[in-house]
Amino acid sequence: MITSVLPTYNRAPLAFVRGQGSWLETADGTRYLDLGAGIAVNALGHAAPELVETLSAQAQKLWHVSNLYQIPEQQALADLLVERTFADTVFFTNSGTEACELAVKMARKYHYEKGDERAEIITFAGAFHGRSSAAIAAAGSEKMVKGFGPLLPGFTHLPWDDIAALRAAVSEKTCAILIEPVQGEGGIRPASNAFLRELRALADTHGALVIFDEVQCGIGRTGRLFAHEWPGVAPDIMMVAKGIGGGFPLGAVLATEAAASGMTLGTHGSTYGGNPLGCAVGARVMQVVTAPGFLEAVAAKGAFLRQKLEGLVAAHPDVFEGVRGEGLMLGLRCKVAPGDVVQAGYAQNVLTVGAADNVVRILPALNISEADMAEAVARLDAAAATLNPAA
Ligand SMILES: *Cc1c(COP(=O)(O)O)cnc(C)c1O
Numbered sequence: 001m002i003t004s005v006l007p008t009y010n011r012a013p014l015a016f017v018r019g020q021g022s023w024l025e026t027a028d029g030t031r032y033l034d035l036g037a038g039i040a041v042n043a044l045g046h047a048a049p050e051l052v053e054t055l056s057a058q059a060q061k062l063w064h065v066s067n068l069y070q071i072p073e074q075q076a077l078a079d080l081l082v083e084r085t086f087a088d089t090v091f092f093t094n095s096g097t098e099a100c101e102l103a104v105k106m107a108r109k110y111h112y113e114k115g116d117e118r119a120e121i122i123t124f125a126g127a128f129h130g131r132s133s134a135a136i137a138a139a140g141s142e143k144m145v146k147g148f149g150p151l152l153p154g155f156t157h158l159p160w161d162d163i164a165a166l167r168a169a170v171s172e173k174t175c176a177i178l179i180e181p182v183q184g185e186g187g188i189r190p191a192s193n194a195f196l197r198e199l200r201a202l203a204d205t206h207g208a209l210v211i212f213d214e215v216q217c218g219i220g221r222t223g224r225l226f227a228h229e230w231p232g233v234a235p236d237i238m239m240v241a242k243g244i245g246g247g248f249p250l251g252a253v254l255a256t257e258a259a260a261s262g263m264t265l266g267t268h269g270s271t272y273g274g275n276p277l278g279c280a281v282g283a284r285v286m287q288v289v290t291a292p293g294f295l296e297a298v299a300a301k302g303a304f305l306r307q308k309l310e311g312l313v314a315a316h317p318d319v320f321e322g323v324r325g326e327g328l329m330l331g332l333r334c335k336v337a338p339g340d341v342v343q344a345g346y347a348q349n350v351l352t353v354g355a356a357d358n359v360v361r362i363l364p365a366l367n368i369s370e371a372d373m374a375e376a377v378a379r380l381d382a383a384a385a386t387l388n389p390a391a
Contacts, residue, residue, distance in 0.1 A: 012346060019046025022368045022376075024351070032346075033376050035364045036353040040184065040216050040329070043243035043285060045365035050284055051246050058280040065276065067269065073279040080286045084225055086234035087254035091263070092274035096215035096241035097130030099251040102268055103237050104134045104152075106255060107176035107209045109262030118175035118208075119154035126160050126186030126356060129178065129213055129239075138178060160186070161195045166202060174208040176237070181227040184216030187357030188324055188331025193231035200233045209236040209259055215251070216329070219243030220289040220366050223299030223327030230326065243366075246285045250278040289366070298366050301373065302327035308377040309362065316384040321358075328366055331359040336387055344383035350376055 014032070016024040022045055024032045037043065044051060058073070065071060078090040093099045104121060111118040121138065129135040136144040137152040145151055154175070158165045160183070170177070177199055183189040191199075203210045212235035217227040221243060224230055228238075236259035241251030251273075272278075288294060306323055309332060313320040319341070321333040334341055338354040345352050345360075353361040364373070 014346065021045040021047075022365050022372045031349065033350045033372060033379060035362050035376055036351045037363050037365050038247060039242065039353055039361075040221055040363045041242045041245070042247045043219055043221075043366050044246050044288060045367055046247075048246060048288075048367075050288060051248075051281055054280050054284040055248065055277065058277050062276045064272070066271070067274060071274055071276055071279065073276040073283065074274040077279045077283040077286065080283055080290075081240075081252065081254055084286070084290055085238070085254055086256065087238065088257040089255055089260050091253045091255075091268065091270075092279065093241070093251035093253065093270055094249045094272050094278070095130070095251045096213075096239060097132045097135050097251075098270065098273070099215065099239035099241055099253050100129045100135040100138065100213070101132055102253045103178070103211045103213075103239050104138070104176075105268065106237055106253065106260060106263055107211060108154075109267065110209060110259055111175055113262040116207075118173055120156055120173050120175050121154055121211075122156050122158060122166070122169055122174060122177045122208075124158055124160050124179055124183075126183050126189060127178075127180060127213075128183070128185035129180075130215075160189065161191050163195055163198050166195075166199060170202045170206050170208060172206055174203070174206055176209040176211050177203055178211040178213060180213045180215075180217060181231070182217040182222060182326065182329055184329070184361070185355055187333075187355045187359035188329060188361055189357065190227075190324070190326060193233075196228070196231045196233045211235055211237040211239070213239045215239050215241040216363075219285065220295055220298050221327060221329045221363070222325075223295055223302050225290060225295060227326070227329075243289075244282050244285060245278055246281060248278050248281040250282050252282075294366075298327050301366075301368060301370070302330070304370055305362065305364075305373045305377070306330060308373060309380075312377055312381055312384065315381060316388055319384045319387050324359075325362075328362075328364055328368070330362040331355065332362065334358050334360060340387055341383065344386050345380060347386065348379040348383045350379035350383065352380075 140157040238254040309323045
């Protein structure tokens, strides 16, 4: 039977009425320790005082004006992003999916303007780039595309982290290679440094563009501002969203001057993209995340949490197989159904997020305390005890 909200989500029977830091609370006052952070969105936790202050102050002044006019808040956030990254220019969207749409358009237009119409975009198994026509065609999995054809053409899907397959596929027809440096929905799977470096070299050899989707792994999540800083490989175009708004809907496409050169006057637009509210919050998130010591703290927290999770895996060898990921983007590979681990977590008032490849995602607020991390692992330990087939 149809419900008043389109029934596309499998929702847990939990409703939260307020949040503070890494904690969420239901109407009856029951508290849950949040290791999902809205799927890597609430980068500074719930109701972060800095963001509440910035959002409230901006809400008193101006919510929305059209991109027909100058938007100083948008300019300020673009400047911060350009200053801190490979990029020369930024376009703001409201989501990761919209960032994917523009990234694909931008790459194709780049080649078109060079008189070399290349449409082929190489993507990888396990990828997730959003739910629009371009984004599902990019991912290509049956789960996402079945029944939604005809799909946007031009995508070639390769196995994950397979250098030989990539070498064989890249050619003078390749428009761009689109990849998450660390797959999120795919199960917290980092591409190897060697793979990303070879990918960059192959793209350069064949005149193709590199698009990194850092919607989930960006904005400090891995302990660097962007995950591609670990292998030291810069893209031509990058998709950002999720953490950049700290909970306010905001996304962006960052690009080099050359990659963006086809996107001239009138070639793209968005009503809400780059609005003053979102950009004011985004600039505050950027200021916090790039403040001295913040990213080092994320890396240290990540190391602390990882060590605790390794202990959890060792204590429950029938439930867990291992830990993977970087910084505070961690995955617990499970031997049982990851959905069962998430459910067992609910019973211990700890929130985690499932993913593909038998993984439960651990994506806490980037400023989670050591005490909350220790508490979270104690709760996961209690949850695992209820699942241990040998117990
Ligand atoms: C969430 C996600 C998207 C889509 O972002 P939306 O804001 O949901 O449209 C795209 N790419 C990756 C890697 C994501 O994790």
